[in-house]
Amino acid sequence: MIWCPRCDQGWVVRARVPNRSETFLVCEECDTVWVDREPHAGPPFLILEEYLAPFGLEGLWSNIELLEDTTGT
Structure with a gap:
C-alpha cells in the first residue's frame, strides 16, 4: 500500500x-x-463522489468494493 501523497493521513487502496x-x-x-x-x-485526480456520480452512485464507501485489506489481518 501507498501512503497518500495528497493528505499525508491515510492509505491508498485499490x-x-x-x-x-x-x-x-x-x-x-x-x-x-x-x-x-x-x-x-497534484491534479489530475477526482474525489470519490465525482468518480461514482457517472455510475448513478453516491460518494459512499459502501458503494465500492475494496480489493486490499488495510487492517493488516
Missing part, C-alpha cells in the same frame, strides 16, 4: 465499483481517487 472490472486507487482518509495513474499530490 478498489472498484461492484460488478465492474475497472479498478482505481482511493485514499481511505481524504477520498481522493486516481484512475490510470500512480497517486501524486
Whole structure:
C-alpha cells in the first residue's frame, strides 16, 4: 500500500465499483481517487463522489468494493 501523497493521513487502496472490472486507487482518509495513474499530490485526480456520480452512485464507501485489506489481518 501507498501512503497518500495528497493528505499525508491515510492509505491508498485499490478498489472498484461492484460488478465492474475497472479498478482505481482511493485514499481511505481524504477520498481522493486516481484512475490510470500512480497517486501524486497534484491534479489530475477526482474525489470519490465525482468518480461514482457517472455510475448513478453516491460518494459512499459502501458503494465500492475494496480489493486490499488495510487492517493488516
